[in-house]
Amino acid sequence: MPQISQFAESWYAASQIFWVLLTFGFVFFVIGRGMLPKIEATVDARDRKVADDLAAAKAAHAAADSLEESYRQQSDASRAAAQKAVTDAKDKAAKDAEKRLAKVDAELSDKLSAAEADISAARTSAMAEIESVAADAASDLVAKLSGVKVAAADAKAAVKAVLHG
Amino acid sequence: MADQGKVDPMHQFEVQKMFDMFHVGNHEVAFTTSAMWMVIAGLLLWVFMIGGMKRQLVPGRWQVAVEGFTGFISGMMNANIGPEGRKYTPYVFSLFMFILMLNVIGLMPLGLFGVHPFTVTSHFAITGFLAILSFAIVLIVGFWRHGLHFFSLFVPHGTPWWLLWLIPVIELVSFLVRPFSLALRLFVAMTAGHVLMKVFASFIIDGVAAGPLVGLGVGIPSMALMVGISGLELLVAGIQAYVFALLTSLYLNDAINLH
Numbered sequence: 001m002p003q004i005s006q007f008a009e010s011w012y013a014a015s016q017i018f019w020v021l022l023t024f025g026f027v028f029f030v031i032g033r034g035m036l037p038k039i040e041a042t043v044d045a046r047d048r049k050v051a052d053d054l055a056a057a058k059a060a061h062a063a064a065d066s067l068e069e070s071y072r073q074q075s076d077a078s079r080a081a082a083q084k085a086v087t088d089a090k091d092k093a094a095k096d097a098e099k100r101l102a103k104v105d106a107e108l109s110d111k112l113s114a115a116e117a118d119i120s121a122a123r124t125s126a127m128a129e130i131e132s133v134a135a136d137a138a139s140d141l142v143a144k145l146s147g148v149k150v151a152a153a154d155a156k157a158a159v160k161a162v163l164h165g
Numbered sequence: 166m167a168d169q170g171k172v173d174p175m176h177q178f179e180v181q182k183m184f185d186m187f188h189v190g191n192h193e194v195a196f197t198t199s200a201m202w203m204v205i206a207g208l209l210l211w212v213f214m215i216g217g218m219k220r221q222l223v224p225g226r227w228q229v230a231v232e233g234f235t236g237f238i239s240g241m242m243n244a245n246i247g248p249e250g251r252k253y254t255p256y257v258f259s260l261f262m263f264i265l266m267l268n269v270i271g272l273m274p275l276g277l278f279g280v281h282p283f284t285v286t287s288h289f290a291i292t293g294f295l296a297i298l299s300f301a302i303v304l305i306v307g308f309w310r311h312g313l314h315f316f317s318l319f320v321p322h323g324t325p326w327w328l329l330w331l332i333p334v335i336e337l338v339s340f341l342v343r344p345f346s347l348a349l350r351l352f353v354a355m356t357a358g359h360v361l362m363k364v365f366a367s368f369i370i371d372g373v374a375a376g377p378l379v380g381l382g383v384g385i386p387s388m389a390l391m392v393g394i395s396g397l398e399l400l401v402a403g404i405q406a407y408v409f410a411l412l413t414s415l416y417l418n419d420a421i422n423l424h
Contacts, residue, residue, distance in 0.1 A: 001175055001356075002175060002176075002178045002179040002180065002298045003178055003287065003288050003289050003290070003352070003356065004289065006179065006180055006312065007290070010191065010192055010193055011185075011192065011193035011194065011195045011197075012180060012290070013192070013290055014192035014193060015180075015182075015190055015193070015194050015195045015196075015199070015200060016180070016197075016198075016199060016200075016288060016290040016291060016294070017199050017290065017294055018189075019196075019197070019199065019200035019203050019204075020196045020203060020205075020285075020290075020291050020294050020295070021294075023200075023203040023204055023206070023207040023263075024203075024207075024259065024263055024295070025300075026207050026211075027207050027210060027211075027259045027262065027263045028255065028256060028259040031210060031211060031214050031258075031259060031262070032255035032256060032259035033255050034256050035214045035215075035217070035218060036214075036235055036254065036258050036259075037234045037255070038218060038220065039214075039217050039218065039220075039231060040235055040239060040254070042220040042221075042232070043232055043235065043236060045222075046222055046224075049222065059245070134300060137309050162287060
């Protein structure tokens with residue numbers, strides 16, 4: 001086995017140890033101490049960036065959610081307000097219409113009753129005129145037919161009795 | 166290859182001297198095939214990691230691959246040690262990537278291009294060095310953080326008083342065995358796998374040499390097995406690198422958090 005028998009040669013052990021020391025020293029100091037920390041730093045920085053970005057995305061998601069929630073609340077509120085305004089307007093319009101109708105009604109009935117009063121007044125005055133004319137005519141007729149002068153009051157009473165039954 | 170055209174399954178583990186460099190005492194330090202593959206592994210690893218240094222927020226394929234490896238090790242350190250384990254991630258990551266690269270390079274079919282592949286981690290000298298390094302770091306961290314209190318590691322929670330004479334001894338032995346088990350596991354796994362593949366390869370060569378009928382009868386099943394074993398060895402290459410890193414992180418956890 002050369003791995004053991006070669007120890008007998010004076011150069012073997014010294015050369016092996018010297019060169020492994022040199023090459024492993026190079027690997028340790030240049031690669032292990034020099035390059036590895038930089039590569040690890042890159043990986044760490046990337047991991048941190050990924051974690052930060054994920055956190056930022058999560059925060060943005062939450063913000064979007066709350067924004068949407070507030071938007072929905074706002075739109076709900078404004079819809080309710082709009083509905084209320086519409087019903088108010090409808091109520092007010094209905095009330096206005098009622099009031100106006102009532103006013104017009106009242107005016108009309110006033111006019112009606114005034115017209116009725118006029119008519120009855122006209123009728124009574126017409127009645128009265130008819131009575132006096134009838135009484136005159138009756139007294140004239142009586143005077144012409146019988147020559148008797150009837151007193152105006154009598155004639156009136158008689159006409160009244162006839163007219164009013 | 167040994168004499169008479171026989172395949173020597175152990176030959177692949179021989180370290181060849183490429184050129185001499187200098188002396189330390191009476192020990193000669195040379196540039197070897199093993200050194201070459203370690204340098205290549207280190208450079209390949211460096212090139213691979215450069216692809217992960219673009220540091221883009223949205224990574225490309227290469228950056229994802231590099232970040233997959235770093236994330237794998239930092240996740241393991243986090244799971245086994247906790248936030249304090251971050252400090253030791255560079256060491257465990259270097260260990261894992263270096264061993265993984267050496268294991269995988271040893272399995273590459275570079276022989277097709279005339280290059281002799283060589284598995285550095287199949288050498289006890291290398292795995293032993295890395296294991297002792299890990300063990301030394303565990304000891305230093307343990308004593309530095311806890312002082313002599315670190316010895317309470319050998320008395321696990323809930324030890325009954327009448328076992329106090331035995332448990333610490335067992336714990337101490339299992340603690341001291343750690344570097345050896347760490348080194349041997351990787352070394353044996355790599356060696357065994359490569360020996361196995363070489364043995365099956367030699368079956369094909371010997372079978373063909375014995376004639377066409379034997380060659381087909383032995384060669385085809387051996388080839389089929391080789392394909393399966395090659396896949397298995399790739400898996401083992403990853404698993405052994407992972408086990409080395411995992412055990413190092415668990416031992417570090419002992420040193421940092423005690424029991």
